[in-house]
Amino acid sequence: MSTSEFSIIKEFFTVESADGFPPVVGVGDDCAILDVPANKQLAVSADTLVEGVHFLPNSNPELLGQKVLAVNLSDLAAMGATPAWVSLAITMPAIDKAWLSSFSKGFFSLANKHQLHLIGGDTTRGPLSITINIMGLLPTKKRLLRSGAQVGDQIFVSGSIGSAGLGLKKASSGGTDLSDADISAYLNPISRVDLGQCLLNVATSCIDISDGLSADLNHILKASGVGATLIHEKLPVTMSVRNHCKEIDDELWPYATGDDYELCFTLPKNMRIDALDGLTPDCVTKIGEIEEVIGLRIKMPDGKQVELNKGFDHFYVD
């Protein structure tokens, strides 16, 4: 094979743009050089996606290119940060130019939408996996943490819950039709970057729901030293997720499915969600309240309460 790592990076991943925050030095040297504007802090997150664990074998590379970036944008969204720079490490069994071209197309379609600059790349030989390191900017001392939830705060989620989990089931059985909302939620998730920025001055805590609502809300509860009760009837689920829960006779299923990439956040007790600037209120739903008693409880329609302290964990999966 005659294509070297260096030329792969150059061929597929050198795109220059004047939008956003162009790097001082971009792809192609030992390091990229970046200028962080005055009065800004840097938000940084890294995520790895492995074939067969985080995405299905033989996934459509264009959708995969979008999704690996969306997953990482979701971490910036959960912090309230503005996307700025990203680096991309691809490990693949052998160079497949058609695959790289398609992956790159999907990746840049989303990167360009967010004025995100690719600042570095590494291509290595091995089983297919992708690690992204994403960097965003925050006004100094402003950020959305997991640790600020207060007793009495209202708990919200964006979008609907469980759709990506159901989409994974459908895609695992060969489903690829993106007009199916569940399959689309799994293969082509939206990251809530605008919502995160809009919450920056008002939310007391925030997390993105990558490992399931119960697991991720539990991170907020633990970091904040509080508990919560959710009202099961308030949980936003689509009709198809509702039907799936009936089929498998498990009403609590949506709380533990991964890959939603929606935001879960808390607002002070009396704050009205429809009064927030820049927010489309119908994309968020109030689902419960923060309480003093630790643990996560779900209040079911029959008045019973269940404790729910587990979620999706990539190391649980067989």
Place this chain on the structure above:
Amino acid sequence: MSTSEFSIIKEFFTVESADGFPPVVGVGDDCAILDVPANKQLAVSADTLVEGVHFLPNSNPELLGQKVLAVNLSDLAAMGATPAWVSLAITMPAIDKAWLSSFSKGFFSLANKHQLHLIGGDTTRGPLSITINIMGLLPTKKRLLRSGAQVGDQIFVSGSIGSAGLGLKKASSGGTDLSDADISAYLNPISRVDLGQCLLNVATSCIDISDGLSADLNHILKASGVGATLIHEKLPVTMSVRNHCKEIDDELWPYATGDDYELCFTLPKNMRIDALDGLTPDCVTKIGEIEEVIGLRIKMPDGKQVELNKGFDHFYVD
């Protein structure tokens, strides 16, 4: 398995220190938050190491923890940057606490030496590989690039060349004795962070030799639009590397071996290396000169010249 991603990160990779540049928010939220000091720019690099490609199966995890960091520190060294922050994404088949504990020990022994803060981690299930994203600081507008070499410049390398390549051969045959200089160069490389910083105001170009001297010097030559001739007798090689070249009857072997992690750099024509502040001159060797005619030539002891435009490439290896 009951250990979640979250608790792995907490158990093995949460170390707080007041040295260097502590993060504003470290491991444990959706993103880390970093403050880049005024008058500094950020240098960023990412590298993936895959078991069976970049390191041998069943490698000693403590040495591996050091090496993956050393490889990335070497990219900062080549830029002249001061190490500040690092994130670590580990993909492994199943959680192995003994392995993680040992890997973490090696990783932090080197991180602490450079006052480097771990700011994020991701642990995922899959074939063993490690991706590091490293960040360093540079005085605004000062940096070592590949593109500044000028006709007449002197070409230098640090350390000795080919030792790590020979170490790989020995380690592949089961060698683990770190008192063997070649094995040590392969399993426990030094990164030339101090040298890089010392060259920041004076070198016209710099690169780290990860893919072999000929491949990496060719990157400098291409980026700078120049050529070079090296004097073969000047190449710093150990006696064991010299003997290996005789055994395999290939004098040019050291130019194409990977993993040296030494620096190759150029200095203006009349600059004396022994006049540079903070530099130990005996760790660097002048090996040739930059010329106008493009291409990389080696002048052999018999007066013949050979062209050498290839190097080690992870995608070439079978």
